[in-house]
Amino acid sequence: MTSDIRGRSATEIADSVRALIERARLSPGDPLPPVRSLADELGVNRNTVVAAYRQLTQAGVVVTLGRGGTRVADLAPVAQEGFAAGSVLRDVGTGNPDPDLIPDIAPALASMAGRPVLYGEPVIDPDLERWARGWMSVGLDAVDLRLTITSGAADAVERLLAQALTRDDAVALEDPCFLTSIHTVRIGGYRAVPVAVDDEGMTVDGLRAALEQGVRAVVHTPRAQNPTGASLSAARAAELRAVLRDHPYVLVIEDDHFSMLSQQPFHSLVSPEHRRWALVRSVSKFLGPDMCLAVTASDPETAERLAMRLTPGTTWVSHLLQRLTLALVTDEATAAGIARAGIHYAARNAAFVERLTAYGLDAEAGDGLNLWIPLPVAARAVSEHLMRRGWLARTGDEFLLSGDEPSHRLRLTVHDLDDEDAAQLAADLAAAVAAAGGRLLVREVG
Structure with missing residues (x-):
């Protein structure tokens, strides 16, 4: 099978591939011909094709996947931190700090003149x-x-x-x-x-x-x-x-x-x-x-x-x-506020973990703004049930590099929830796990 790639020099071959991509003749994920096959087809030395593919790789146009060959790069954006745009759900996957704990910059602005x-x-x-x-x-x-x-x-x-x-x-x-x-x-x-x-x-x-x-x-x-x-x-x-x-x-x-x-x-x-x-x-x-x-x-x-x-x-x-x-x-007051903020994040995360423990969800309150919640079932199924209850959570799938299996984790940002909302989210999360087929052992937390 012949390709539509043309050229005698490495630059000409690379330009030909670019043109095919620009004209949608090649799409993200499409394979390019093996080096030997394309060299034979064009009647050029294999090193010429290697050099062309190298130019395309360095420009980010294609990716080399070892035994998977060379394919047109897919530049689809990955997920980013922050609020989900256009959602009416309560977003508990933002990764944001609490705005109420960010220092007021107004007093410091006066000292910047110079x-x-x-x-x-x-x-x-x-x-x-x-x-x-x-x-x-x-x-x-x-x-x-x-x-x-x-x-x-x-x-x-x-x-x-x-x-x-x-x-x-x-x-x-x-x-x-x-x-x-x-x-x-x-x-x-x-x-x-x-x-x-x-x-x-x-x-x-x-x-x-x-x-x-x-x-x-x-x-x-x-x-x-x-x-x-x-x-x-x-x-x-x-x-x-x-x-x-x-x-x-x-x-x-x-x-x-x-x-x-x-x-x-x-x-x-x-x-x-x-x-x-x-x-x-x-x-x-x-x-x-x-x-x-x-x-x-x-x-x-x-x-x-x-x-x-x-x-x-x-x-x-x-x-x-x-x-x-x-x-x-x-500034001493700002430094004290930062210290209080760090303690606040840790305390709110620990309190939410305690609520989950009462529902049979064993989680750990690590350091940071978020919680990494283990689930007995796939996170996407739990996330879908949470959406029906008004919550937008972030599944662990977005954070995985080796994503051959579905994630059984949720990343939640809960430090800015008041006690009533935190209790409701914990209850809804337990219900979502059960609705997705997970079994929970409810226990008393003293």
Whole structure:
């Protein structure tokens, strides 16, 4: 069978494939001919076809799936955090912080007045840098630490991966995984290698297997892993550092997104001997999602490369935003409010877990904004029954990298429910599980 692909050079062949896609002659998921077959058909050297497919892969037009061949890329968007648009249901899957616990920025705005910042000046506000160096150094056993400011954690992770990887490079991601990380790796054209997560964080066997598959970067969450709420224990962190000891040039990215709100200690995967690493801390969970600022601490080479990735576009994060962040995090009242917020999230999650326990649903209140609820039946069926009762929940399927089987988990954001609504959701969830065919053992909770 012949294809409609034409050309004698790699560029001509790649342009031909692009044209077929643009004219809808090839659709997402469609296979391209094997290299040998297309080379024979066009009468060119196999290396020419290999080069053409490489161009298309690097441009994100196609994906290479090993024995699955080369196929037209599917750029369908993945799920994102936030409220579901256009729903009349009570949304308990948002992943949002409580707006009532986000500090008021009005008092801090008055302290931001100052001379204008001009081109060519230092990209980091000196006062913020002094404060951030102390913040980022705690828990890190790094010999030489450099700081970079980006427009949020997602921006930092995307640029960190881009400065170290090329398309089709393998990246170790937690499984289940934060939605934004899945999206970042997919859009970047990298190959996600899933690493299982348990109650103590990323598993040792999972990381070892990923490294054996040749991953060039590892993205992990040391505390309040999203969606599971798991945090690295000291013992697990030590075991993972031992595994990484033989891979000092694999880029380790630590996304400590819940930092100031976390009720757990920080344990790093970065040892003094590791050569490529970055610790990212955003302010969005405790100062609000609209405060698009993150601090990245990294080794000198990674910092230089990250700075180079910033120069073509947003060369620096607004100094007004930097000054506002500094004014807030150094204010005693704001700091006390952030501490209270962290305690509040933990307490509300624990109270909801206690309600579920009374209905025979055994869940754990991990760290973070969300709960990761195990179910005796498929989550989608439970979610559908919850919708009939007025609730919009998020199934675990959206967070899975190895999604061969349907998820038996729900990720719920319940910290902003009052006691009456929390009790109603717990009762409705138990009823939804029963309606979906799950068996529950109701018990007394003292």
